[in-house]
Amino acid sequence: MTKEMKKIGEKEIGARKLFLDSLYTKLQSGAISESEKKDLMQTFIQGKEELQSFNQNFAAEQTSKIWSRIHGYVNDFSKEQNYKLIIGSQDGQSVLYADQDLDVTEELLQYINKKYEGVK
Structure with a gap:
């Protein structure tokens, strides 16, 4: 279950990182105006904060799900084995x-x- 959850998280994180990378590339190019650069920088910062928040929330949520399942299995095992x-x-x-x-x-x-x- 941990491996499956990790794959799901990595897929979402990868997509968000790809978006941030594209914003960063645009910011580095000299082909945009100062106002566009300012807007892109705000979007980049917001995206980076959202990625960090997603990482933390995803990890906590998945850990909780995994431990909930493990505790269910432990209860079943305990009853079966007395x-x-x-x-x-x-x-x-x-x-x-x-x-x-x-x-x-x-x-x-x-x-x-x-x-x-x-x-x-």
Whole structure:
């Protein structure tokens, strides 16, 4: 999936870079007036900013999609293999899967609240 997404992104980035390259070539030629040069420069700067924004957004969006799919697969695998806990090290998460029976969140919250209130 990562390879497929990369190809899609590279195609879009390539098209945007080609457009910017053509603008840059026009800017370098001496055959345009100062007002045309000014307009082209604004378009070039805007296009460059849009390309940077696209790169960042595309990468974040694709990473999110990939991790969403991976987590779905991890959940399926865990259930099929009867695993209670799978530990990983990617995407800022150390637990990739945990059986709901292992969840002690409510118990922990009660403990923390009691400690905070001074109740033992």
